[in-house]
Amino acid sequence: MLVGGGPVGASDLSQVLTIAPTIVAADGGAVPVIKAGLMPYAVTGDFDSLPKTLRDTLPDGLLHHTPDQNYTDFDKALRLIDAPVVVAVGCMGGRVDHQLAAFHTLVARCNHRCVLVGPEEVVFHCPKHIDLPTQVGDVVSLFPMARVTGRSDGLKWPIEGLDFAPDVFVGTSNRATGPSALHMDVPGMLVILPRRMLAQVTQGLADLPKPAQWPARAAQYTDPPQS
Known part of the structure; x- marks a missing residue:
């Protein structure tokens, strides 16, 4: 914690x-x-x-x-x-x-x-793929912090074919139709879910296989030299 x-x-x-x-x-x-x-x-x-x-x-x-x-x-x-x-x-x-x-x-x-x-909610950065134990009607909000594309299963409004970007298109207040899944092509998407899913989301992230995780972005986020 x-x-x-x-x-x-x-x-x-x-x-x-x-x-x-x-x-x-x-x-x-x-x-x-x-x-x-x-x-x-x-x-x-x-x-x-x-x-x-x-x-x-x-x-x-x-x-x-x-x-x-x-x-x-x-x-x-x-x-x-x-x-x-x-x-x-x-x-x-x-x-x-x-x-x-x-x-x-x-x-x-x-x-x-x-x-x-x-x-009221939990927020996390979406990995390359994650299964979500959502229930019918759960709010699944997607907010891009960069240009992002991907696919979804189990959402009322599928995201495939959408070009997300903070200044172009965001995914506020989508709804689950049952268990759902997200697949991202690049990093940059934040997922916002009901707080009651905290334990399940945490376990799901802990169980992610290596291929589903994003690598470190060292080139863009290298610490400056220290004096």
Whole structure:
């Protein structure tokens, strides 16, 4: 579990703990973790939103200072975590710019499987192929962060033949006709599903075979030289 510095709902930590019991806090995300009586495995970030009084109570071995201002704390934390899937809370529902930055990171770090948990929905970057245990009538929204094409099974409005792009065509409020599946030709598509599907989506991403995963996009997202 990755806990960001945005709003964390009353049930967020307890629900996600049943799926992802190891906690990493991104900077100020340590505050709700500690308040809940939990101890993070690690705390990362530039520590500009981590109160010094709280920071001083944490063992030095938990603190991983990442001061690079070219990237968000969520982005830096995601790259430091080695796990089959990261389930992130505290990254949606707050400031719009922070939420958009988190969406950007999902695509920029498409080789990292990560699910963002919001108050009502979950969001993840679509792999090359994924089966979704949707039910009749479930909202399946598709939002492109780049030019994307693909195919679908089990959606009321199939996506084959559509040219998605953030400034051209988006897939808001599609509906499932039962179990569904998505097949993407290139990375860049975000999938938005009802929050009740969190555990199933997380397991589905964890079970992805290698051919269904996107490779790292090192050429486009190489860290700048450090002074």
